[in-house]
Amino acid sequence: MTTPIPATLIPGDGIGPEIVDATLAALDALGAPFAWDRQVAGLGGVQAAGDPLPQATLDSIRRTRLALKGPLETPSGGGYRSSNVRLREEFQLYANLRPARTVIPGGRFDKIDLLVVRENLEGLYIGHEHYVQIDDDPHAVAMATGINTRAGSRRILEYAFDTAIATGRKKVTLVHKANIMKALTGIFLETGEQLYAERYQGKFQLETVIVDACAMKLVLNPWQFDMLVTTNLFGDILSDLVAGLVGGLGMAPGANIGKDAAIFEAVHGSAPDIAGKGIANPVAIMLAAALMLEHVKLPDLARRLRQAIDETLNVDQVRTGDLGGKAGTAQFTQALVARIKASA
DSSP: OOOOOEEEEEESSSTTTHHHHHHHHHHHHHHOOOEEEEOOOOOHHHHHHSSOOHHHHHHHHHHSSSEEOOOOOOOSTTOOOHHHHHHHHTTTTHHHHHEEEEEEEEESSSOOOOEEEEOOEEEEEEEEEEEEETTTTTEEEEEOOOOOOOOHHHHHHHHHHHHHHHTTTTTTEEEEOOTTTTTTHHHHHHHHHIIIIIITTBBBEEEEEEEEHHHHHHHHHHOOSSEEEHHHHHHHHHHHHHHHTTSSSOEEEEEOOOOOOOEEEESSOOOOOTTSSSSSOHHHHHHHHHHHHHHHTTTTHHHHHHHHHHHHHTTSOOOOOTTTTOHHHHHHHHHHHHHHHHOO
């Protein structure tokens, strides 16, 4: 009997509860040993506790150190900050993993298998911004300050390099803009090259590329890359670009990893326009659950989940509308669960 693994479950807003329920059905079929503590956040948190990130939710994650999260809606007005950003800061989730793998072959780009590792806490996303008034225009000048630290750069680079070795990646590409932003992204590039020379030489190939050239190369020939490691803003942009190579955000899982907690999520939004219609695609959050299974050292269950997703989409041809099919969320989930049970 496998020991139960405590984990926080945040169904989220919009389509969140539907795709999370579908994922739970798949995990149950696998026999995944998670002991779930259900909590609310986002719009649901405001409605239940007057806070998009209630204290009970934070306490739960602090206790379990592990969470699966549906998409959250940041309420407009009221001065609410993004719950996702607050979670990253609260638990110092410094590494954002965004894998992109071709699941449905035959598209414009085929056989894609890329991993973007993004620094999650520094750079221009720290939110140090202000306006300067000139004459009667209070917003005449807008200013932002970005901060990258040696320690923060080293932490994300060590994580990325160790992950490359553990997962058999042959090449790691550092993405930067040190030709122009010589200090802000230069410190990241310099730290990466020093770290590689000190400890990782020969364990994989290291290359560097300027971010704008990287974006062009990803569209022209994405197969030249294996793992991309970069700073916060560039990672945000490039991870969505990479998701576009494999069918969009509906196929894009994300993992946010820190020293004391890890939160797994679908990258896409809450899609309130289709909530409750039973047509949402649960693949992204199911793939996030596969990352979660690997994180808790259950790689065989992760492999079976990914294989069942592949076979449901490509052998059974059961696909939701966004993937060109006619299946609803429930029909897709039933087909997937049948595949999982057949693989037992």
